[in-house]
Amino acid sequence: MIFFRSDSDTRLAAFFALKIFASDPWVDPWGFGWEYGRIARWLVERGVFSLDGVVPTSETDPLYIFVIAPFFSLFGTFTMGAGIAIVLFQILLCSLTTWAIFVLAEKLYGPTEARISALLFACYPGSIFFAVSRIGPTPLSILLL
Secondary structure: OHHHHHHHHHHHHHHHHHOHHHHOOOOOOHHHHHHHHHHHHHHHHOOOOEOOOOOEOOOOOHHHHHHHHHHHHHHOOOOHHHHHHHHHHHHHHHHHHHHHHHHHHHHHOOHHHHHHHHHHHHHOHHHHHHHHOOOOOHHHHHHHO
16 A cells, blocks of 8 residues: 555655646646636536637537536636646546556456556656646546546
8 A cells, every 4th residue: 555655645746846837827728728628618607518618619528528617617717726626636537547557457467567567657657747737538538448
């Protein structure tokens, strides 16, 4: 269990180290939210599944939009509180994925291979980057696989 505690500590340290750039109020939220944040914004503000708030879109799947829309309605649209809550949610999803990889590898291969595979996923740069840098369904998609 110490292994997973250090994984969570590592992810939280990476979160605070990599999120320093997002605290600038003059930065456009598009770089953090992309399509998912924009559609969730209009879903909360106007009740429209749209990129521009006027024309409905089918550009993305609705599952992750409906997952992050409550964060925007609870903390405000593209506020620092909503950003931190969503990133912490994504870190939680990546931590659950690390645990799922550990359990699956332990059942299939053994405890040593399970620790190695969970450590490799926890330290994988793509996993950390997509969890803390932008709103997107990557952590949820990996967990659901």
